Amino acid sequence: MEFCGSHTHALLRYGIRDMLPRTITMKSGPGCPVCVTSTHDIDLAIAIAMAPDTIVATYGDLVRVPGTGGSLERARAAGADVRVVYSALDAIAIAEENRTRQVVLIGIGFETTAPTVAASIVTASRKSLRNYRVLSLLKRTPPVMTALLHRGELRIDGIICPGHVSVITGTEPYRVIPTRFGVGCVVSGFEPLDMLRAIDLLVRQIESGAPGVENAYERAVSDRGNEVARELIDRVFASCEAEWRGLGAVPGSGLAVRPEYEDFDATARYHPDIARSVEPAGCRCGDVLRGSISPQECALFGTICTPQYPVGPCMVSHEGACAAHFSYSAGT
Amino acid sequence: MSLVMCLAIPALILSVDGDSAEVDIGGVHRRIGTMLTPQVKVGDYVLLHTGYSIGILQPEEAEQTLAVFRELAEVSEIL
Numbered sequence: 001m002e003f004c005g006s007h008t009h010a011l012l013r014y015g016i017r018d019m020l021p022r023t024i025t026m027k028s029g030p031g032c033p034v035c036v037t038s039t040h041d042i043d044l045a046i047a048i049a050m051a052p053d054t055i056v057a058t059y060g061d062l063v064r065v066p067g068t069g070g071s072l073e074r075a076r077a078a079g080a081d082v083r084v085v086y087s088a089l090d091a092i093a094i095a096e097e098n099r100t101r102q103v104v105l106i107g108i109g110f111e112t113t114a115p116t117v118a119a120s121i122v123t124a125s126r127k128s129l130r131n132y133r134v135l136s137l138l139k140r141t142p143p144v145m146t147a148l149l150h151r152g153e154l155r156i157d158g159i160i161c162p163g164h165v166s167v168i169t170g171t172e173p174y175r176v177i178p179t180r181f182g183v184g185c186v187v188s189g190f191e192p193l194d195m196l197r198a199i200d201l202l203v204r205q206i207e208s209g210a211p212g213v214e215n216a217y218e219r220a221v222s223d224r225g226n227e228v229a230r231e232l233i234d235r236v237f238a239s240c241e242a243e244w245r246g247l248g249a250v251p252g253s254g255l256a257v258r259p260e261y262e263d264f265d266a267t268a269r270y271h272p273d274i275a276r277s278v279e280p281a282g283c284r285c286g287d288v289l290r291g292s293i294s295p296q297e298c299a300l301f302g303t304i305c306t307p308q309y310p311v312g313p314c315m316v317s318h319e320g321a322c323a324a325h326f327s328y329s330a331g332t
Numbered sequence: 333m334s335l336v337m338c339l340a341i342p343a344l345i346l347s348v349d350g351d352s353a354e355v356d357i358g359g360v361h362r363r364i365g366t367m368l369t370p371q372v373k374v375g376d377y378v379l380l381h382t383g384y385s386i387g388i389l390q391p392e393e394a395e396q397t398l399a400v401f402r403e404l405a406e407v408s409e410i411l
Contacts, residue, residue, distance in 0.1 A: 059382070086382060086383060087365075087382045087383025087384070088382065088383065088384075089365055089383045089384075090383070109382075112340065112381055112386060113381065113382055115368050115384070115386065116365070116368070116381065116382050116383065116384040116386070119365060119367040119368060119384060122367070123351075123365075123367070164340045164379065164381060164386070167340070167379060167386050167387040168386060168387075189397075191401075193400075193401045193404055193405075194397075196404065197400060197401075197404070218390065218393035218396065218397060219389050219390050219391075219393040219394035219396075219397050220340075220379055220387055220389055220390075221387075222390075226368060226369070226386060226387055228367075228368055228369065228370060229368040229386060232367070232368065
């Protein structure tokens, strides 16, 4: 299983999936930040966007993800001030230009993005910026990897670990996977040859019956990872339970803003009453994210649900498995 | 603008100024945050993610990987 959505993308884009022998099946995992964000959390973001004197800053694809009643894009059409940003630094700049309004960054992403959001909170704190807040929907990779394997729904023989998450985490956190589950882990880059090399290393591990943790992305990933970035994450955030689409609540897999930085925590100011959140009818993104079905097995895939008119987040996001299969799988 | 969340792209550091730096990304210049890689210096290649450098690329390791890639290419030619 490749965990990262960008790996799914690379496997399909370069035709690697079709080139592999039939004994090797690649399964997409829950490694697309937009996709794993729960409908409840989308509803929360929309409710905050509709609050008075509020600007919501969000990373690109999230604006199109349907919540229970609409999306951030629809909220914008209804008058909410929703701005797409490339970086948390852009959200800081918006807050500096709009001192009389609250600016809320919808913080989605994994360990790759978490330190950048933490850095923005530290910057806002240093600048005494009183109108910058983060709705932290950030998630951690190792706890969900463990949760997925513990579930035992699939027989996974090896895992391709996310390259840019590992730039931050290093390879250490994966050691528990071979020890506890007997499943090998290889960290991979995103070039086609990176991926072939990672698959080759995993096959060798499986054939030798000696699962371990290997790093095939040495030019960017070290065993210890980026310690400065991890210290920043720990300074600003504490681990908490988080809700994942398709997997439900996973203990320790989220990052909540610490009480010391409460002034920058959106949940300390906004308490919207979210009625029961409802998934889009017929959407099987949850099953796709667990690797339980392939996108083509969803009845909506490619007919009702397309990148132009997406029903679920896996078709919205460029990293989503459904979008990747739709774009690169000919005739399926 | 669409964004691939976990994509990080290499950028060349042109100048450093406190917590930020000017970088070259394939000919485009941009100011980025360097709080996560305080040790960056001019001439380093960094991985850029959502406006921040998250890691510094290791030229020696990159060279080793290229050697493996070349080996793979030779094998595929033989096949």
